[in-house]
Amino acid sequence: MHVSQNWIDIAYLIAAVLFVVGIKGLTKPKTAVRGNLLAAAGMGVAAVVTLLNEHIVTYEIIIAGVVVGGLIGAIMAKKVQMTSMPQMIALLNGFGGGASFAVASAEFFRGSADNTVSIIATGAAVLIGAVTLTGSLVAFAKLQELIDGKPMGFPGMKVVNAILFVGSLVGIGYLVVNPGNETVFWGLVAAAMLLGLLLVLPIGGADMPVVIALLNSYSGVAASAAGFVMGNSALIITGSLVGASGLILTSIMCKAMNRSLTNVLFGVMAEAG
Amino acid sequence: MDFVAQLTLFVLAIFLGVELITKVPPTLHTPLMSGSNAISGITVVGALIAAGSDSGLLINVLGFAAVVLATINVIGGFMVTNRMLAMFKRK
Numbered sequence: 084m085h086v087s088q089n090w091i092d093i094a095y096l097i098a099a100v101l102f103v104v105g106i107k108g109l110t111k112p113k114t115a116v117r118g119n120l121l122a123a124a125g126m127g128v129a130a131v132v133t134l135l136n137e138h139i140v141t142y143e144i145i146i147a148g149v150v151v152g153g154l155i156g157a158i159m160a161k162k163v164q165m166t167s168m169p170q171m172i173a174l175l176n177g178f179g180g181g182a183s184f185a186v187a188s189a190e191f192f193r194g195s196a197d198n199t200v201s202i203i204a205t206g207a208a209v210l211i212g213a214v215t216l217t218g219s220l221v222a223f224a225k226l227q228e229l230i231d232g233k234p235m236g237f238p239g240m241k242v243v244n245a246i247l248f249v250g251s252l253v254g255i256g257y258l259v260v261n262p263g264n265e266t267v268f269w270g271l272v273a274a275a276m277l278l279g280l281l282l283v284l285p286i287g288g289a290d291m292p293v294v295i296a297l298l299n300s301y302s303g304v305a306a307s308a309a310g311f312v313m314g315n316s317a318l319i320i321t322g323s324l325v326g327a328s329g330l331i332l333t334s335i336m337c338k339a340m341n342r343s344l345t346n347v348l349f350g351v352m353a354e355a356g
Numbered sequence: 357m358d359f360v361a362q363l364t365l366f367v368l369a370i371f372l373g374v375e376l377i378t379k380v381p382p383t384l385h386t387p388l389m390s391g392s393n394a395i396s397g398i399t400v401v402g403a404l405i406a407a408g409s410d411s412g413l414l415i416n417v418l419g420f421a422a423v424v425l426a427t428i429n430v431i432g433g434f435m436v437t438n439r440m441l442a443m444f445k446r447k
Binding site: 099105106107109110116118120125126129134138140141147148149151152156157159160161168169171172178179182183185186193292295299303305306307313314315318320321322327328330332336339 | 357359362365366367369370371372373374376377378379380381382383384385386387388389390391392393394395396397398399400401402403404405406407408409410411412414415416418419420421422423424425426427428429430431432433434435436437438439440441442443444
């Protein structure tokens with residue numbers, strides 16, 4: 084059954100309103116539980132109505148993916164210790180970034196990125212999504228003590244990061260001129276993944292909550308960029324909403340810890356480099 | 357949807373997101389981060405469309421991966437937020 088795009092977009096608008104009210108609720112102790120439930124309801128509305136999208140022709144992969152992902156997510160949420168919450172959020176956020184990265188990659192190989200705007204949006208979603216994925220995995224590994232929580236770095240790390248970032252932008256620019264070049268696409272993927280690792284490795288365990296909040300903001304921006312590729316209002320609105328509110332939360336958390344964001348992100352790199 | 361309409365949504369939603377978060381008590385920092393992390397799982401919408409488009413093996417694989425990852429993000433995210441908030445109530 085397929086319905087007109089207008090009805091789908093109206094449902095997305097309802098979902099967006101539920102997210103706004105939900106986030107607002109989460110900022111006050113009295114309304115926090117209700118806020119979370121409203122946001123979850125918004126997600127339910129957005130997901131269900133998407134199944135009516137005219138581009139969806141087969142449901143097998145969707146059902147398999149939702150069952151597998153739902154089970155893993157529910158088991159993880161039930162089993163996790165309260166003391167392990169920050170790394171749990173880091174891991175979940177990494178998966179979200181990875182999902183946006185996978186969506187943008189699928190759109191690239193489907194050939195949907197056929198004009199300047201959608202190619203730049205695809206590149207942005209891949210870049211930010213992949214940075215979120217590997218950066219969050221490092222944050223998780225540090226907090227879980229899978230790797231040393233101490234800041235790690237090497238001389239010239241800043242320069243390497245700058246080269247990776249500028250190289251990624253050049254790669255996206257190249258794709259605008261030569262759409263569909265798969266070698267450049269995979270180069271962009273590799274550079275972005277490495278950049279995510281290198282950005283978080285030099286940050287110490289104590290500053291990790293702030294980094295996770297920032298990466299959460301990134302995953303919102305990645306979702307928003309994917310929305311530009313697909314022309315999807317739910318992704319654009321909700322992604323940029325989370326991107327902006329996540330950034331404000333990051334700055335509030337920095338202030339609460341008496342740290343400046345620049346200090347958290349670049350303080351140690353200066354020592355190492 | 358044309359680009360200008362998309363850009364309009366993008367810019368207005370950014371301003372809304374900035375205004376939405378003002379004073380947050382420190383105890384709610386982690387639950388709010390967790391809740392907004394779950395909301396960033398909205399990318400599940402894109403994942404569903406990619407996975408259901410049936411346009412070749414590579415896209416099916418990417419679509420499946422996207423749906424699995426996004427669903428973990430959404431289901432896990434809202435459930436842990438709920439658990440955290442339930443803890444606060446008992447105190």
